[in-house]
Amino acid sequence: MLLHLPSTARQYLSALRILLVLTVLTGIVYPLAVTGIAQAVFPHRANGSLIEDHSRPVASALLGQNFALPKRNPADPAEQLRPDPRWFQPRPSSADAGKGAGPYDPTYSGASNLGPTDPDLVAAVGRRRAAVAAFDGVDPRTVPADAVTASGSGLDPDISPAYAREQADRVARARRLPSGRVRGLVEAHVEGRGLGFLGEPHVNVVELNHDLASLG
Amino acid sequence: MNDTLAGWLQILALVAALALCHRPLGDYVAHCLTTTRHLRAERLVYRTGGVDGDAEQTWPAYMRSLLAFSAVSVLFLYAFLRLQNHLLLSLGMKPVAPDLAFNTATSFVTNTNWQAYSGESAMGHLVQMAGLAVQNFVSAAVGIAVVAALIRGFTRKRTHHIGNFWVDLTRIVLRVLLPVAFVFALVLVAAGVIQNFHGAQALTTVAGDHQSITGGPVASQEAIKELGTNGGGFYSANSAHPFENPTGFTDLVEIFLLLVIPFALPRTFGTMVRDRRQGYAVVAVMALIWAASVTVVTINELHSVSSPAGHAAGGMMEGKEQRFGIWSSALFAVSTTLTSCGAVNAAHDSFTPGGGGLLIFNMMLGEIAPGGTGSGLYGILVVAVIAVFVAGLMVGRTPEYLGKKLGSREIKFASLYILSTPAIVLVGAGIAMSLPGEQKAMTNSGPHGFSEVLYAFTSAANNNGSAFAGLQANTVWYNTALGLAMVFGRFLPMVFVLALSGALARQRPVPVTAGTLPTHRPQFVGLLAGVILIVVGLTYFPALALGPLAEGLH
Structure with missing residues (x-):
């Protein structure tokens, strides 16, 4: 009435062989086929949307970077990075392995994971608000939320348009550029929602700063 | 367009896409689970495994096959993780420690994808694609196989036979998961998700600093990670990582993928029991719970004053990405906790007490609205x-x-x-x-x-x-x-x-x-x-x- 019942050992051997066949199909053939097509049709995107200067990559447009002053003592892993007023600043980041490389470390992606009632997080937000307001020369109450919170990945390349606009005058002063030119550059970098309704409007800090460098 | 309108449009677009796929995908899965014809590739799998594709199994036999396959999968993946330093494309990663390898192997075989490791600092490319991602396919198929067996219990009469595990497993992988994942992997690459075999790439940054970027076959893994409601990220930050999820568009595609099979399976059920109204009743319950949860979590996250950290920041943006914002993060979080997927595009730990609490409650519902694949x-x-x-x-x-x-x-x-x-x-x-x-x-x-x-x-x-x-x-x-x-x-x-x-x-x-x-x-x-x-x-x-x-x- 039933199929011939295989012994336990035969059962496990069948399982192993089927797993191996499926491993070849889904674990080797499938990713290789996707890679082949991706590299042929969308090489720029498949390789991380790299931004190049004189054919040397300086960034991935998708990953945030630090725009900090040189360290006073490069050998000291505990020294905090200080923001460089000549650049637009990204959001705070938790992707910091604590080994001196600073945040925005793509080998250490992640969030702070601090809870909504955590006293350390509340205190950190307050400190960031005061620091950002003093740095940009604005009223602390107007500093937007993204400027005082760390992102989920720690690699968020984007800031809100409000935070970018807040920084424009400070960047213009530090670079001795006309304020209008820097503001115009910010507006040119404001990206709306995908298809008009997907996600949030944002400004890509890496692309903005890369174009800023070419302004002089 | 204001935030609220954009947020609702996003939800409506998602619901419309899921509704469009409900019938064709559900009926197609029902066809795959009931047809008597085997594809040539499927015969090859059965022949290699030495199993009879036309035989039927009793429930204990079906269970023994399922458990044997899962046990072998755990052992295989465990060995893979322990020996990865000897394999190709290991990127110099060390072997995974025994306790972490056990945890990771069980995690991927059980369709959980709990990750106590960071992908970018612990896993080489080969173990990701030929070890972990393979389980993303087969563990999802095992889930669908079990529900196929349950539906046959309702449709069949006076029999001990509830199907053949090997046939259900093979068909779901080859006819459903693989083609859909392939198409959407390419959609994701076209929209910016990476797909390469680069190791760590050192570069001098725009400001003259140093950064090291790790590539990998991400899009192929991302597609099945969502489609199979697995959720194990290539990188530690999962779908918050810009290489896994670079835009608002890819974000919605990923949410769609993790919901599409679970919301289509009630149609499969209705079709197989020859009374589609039964399937509609089930999908209605799933949709009601999902919609209520989306609404409540979104409202909680928008009302930042409800928590001290949100009040101090002026918005619940801790742990959330700027390109997604509150609405997309809440939508993703609800969908992933109601489906047993577990991918995240934001840090759930930093959600409001109400929002985060509801995410726990979502999982406590037993992953049934719409739940994992199968x-x-x-x-x-x-x-x-x-x-x-x-x-x-x-x-x-x-x-x-x-x-x-x-x-x-x-x-x-x-x-x-x-x-x-x-x-x-x-x-x-x-x-x-x-x-x-x-x-x-x-x-x-x-x-x-x-x-x-x-x-x-x-x-x-x-x-x-x-x-x-x-x-x-x-x-x-x-x-x-x-x-x-x-x-x-x-x-x-x-x-x-x-x-x-x-x-x-x-x-x-x-x-x-x-x-x-x-x-x-x-x-x-x-x-x-x-x-x-x-x-x-x-x-x-x-x-x-x-x-x-x-x-x-x-």
Whole structure:
């Protein structure tokens, strides 16, 4: 009435062989086929949307970077990075392995994971608000939320348009550029929602700063 | 366009896309599970495995095949992780430690994808694509195989046969998961997700600093990670990482992928039992719970004043990406915790007490609205059995569902199913809290620290895999305890479902009479939703009161 019942050992051997066949199909053939097509049709995107200067990559447009002053003592892993007023600043980041490389470390992606009632997080937000307001020369109450919170990945390349606009005058002063030119550059970098309704409007800090460098 | 309008449009677009796929995908899966014709590639698989594709199995035989396949998968993946340093494309990664390898192997085989490691610093490319991602395919197929067996229990009469595990597994992988994943992997690359085999690439940054970027075959893994409701990220930050999820568009594609099969399977069910209204009733319950949860979590996250950190920042943006913002993060979080997917595009740990608490509750529902691939549907069908039983008690007659009597044997299996997962969650979290050493793993203190532990065991036992990631869970104790929670949380319920299927299949159907409870009307939709909420609420209320509720009232 039933199929011939295989012994336990035969059962496990069948399982192993089927797993191996499926491993070849889904674990080797499938990713290789996707890679082949991706590299042929969308090489720029498949390789991380790299931004190049004189054919040397300086960034991935998708990953945030630090725009900090040189360290006073490069050998000291505990020294905090200080923001460089000549650049637009990204959001705070938790992707910091604590080994001196600073945040925005793509080998250490992640969030702070601090809870909504955590006293350390509340205190950190307050400190960031005061620091950002003093740095940009604005009223602390107007500093937007993204400027005082760390992102989920720690690699968020984007800031809100409000935070970018807040920084424009400070960047213009530090670079001795006309304020209008820097503001115009910010507006040119404001990206709306995908298809008009997907996600949030944002400004890509890496692309903005890369174009800023070419302004002089 | 203002935020609210854009947010609602995004949800509407998602619902429309899911509704469009419901019929064709559901009917296609039903066809794959019922046809007698084998493809040439499938014959090749059966021949290699030495199994007969035309044979039928009893429920114990089906279960033994399933458990053998899963056990072999755990051992294979464990060996792969332990030996990765000897393999190609290892990127110089060290072998994974024994406890972490056990945890990771069980995690991927059980469709949980709990990750106590960071992908970018622990896994080489080969182990990601040929070890972990393979389980993303097959563990999802195993879930669908089990629900196929359960549906056959309802549709067949006076037989001991409930299908063939090897045929169900192979067909789901080759005919459903592989083609859909292939198409969407390319869609994701076109929209910016990376797909390459680069190792660490050092570059001098725009400001003259140094940065090291790790590439990988990400898009191919991302597609099946969502489609199979697996959730294991290539990188530690999962779908918050810009290489996995670069834009608002890819974000919606990923949410769509993780919901599309679970929301289509009720159609498969309706088609296979030859009464599509039964499927509509089930999908209505799933959709109601999902929509309510999306609404409540979004409102919680928008009202930042409800938590001290949100109040200080002026918005709940801690742990969220600027390109997604509140709306997309809340939508993703609800969808991933209601599906057993567990991918995340934001840090759930930093959600408001109300929002984060509801994410835990979502998982506690047992991953049935719409739930994981296959596991969601068999979960809700077991609760439907309980709901019919409850209704039968009210009127005092033997309950029946889809023409099958629900006697003591059937109700025993359904009850064991309902009890097994909460037992694992509550006992596990209880033991963790009573061990002073393990309490140290919490990043947060007070009720939120307890929530981290409760979230971990709820996530593991329900095979979700997301985390309140502040919990430092890469310890021997947590790796072992959560590994066991995943194994028992996956396979105990499956055994009960298969036993239930066997009990149903051998029955002769009873005719529908005036006294039969109709299970396709709004009345039954309300009854089923009510039973789900009451059973879960009563089971977990004390634990929730100690964690998220205490924190919210703080």
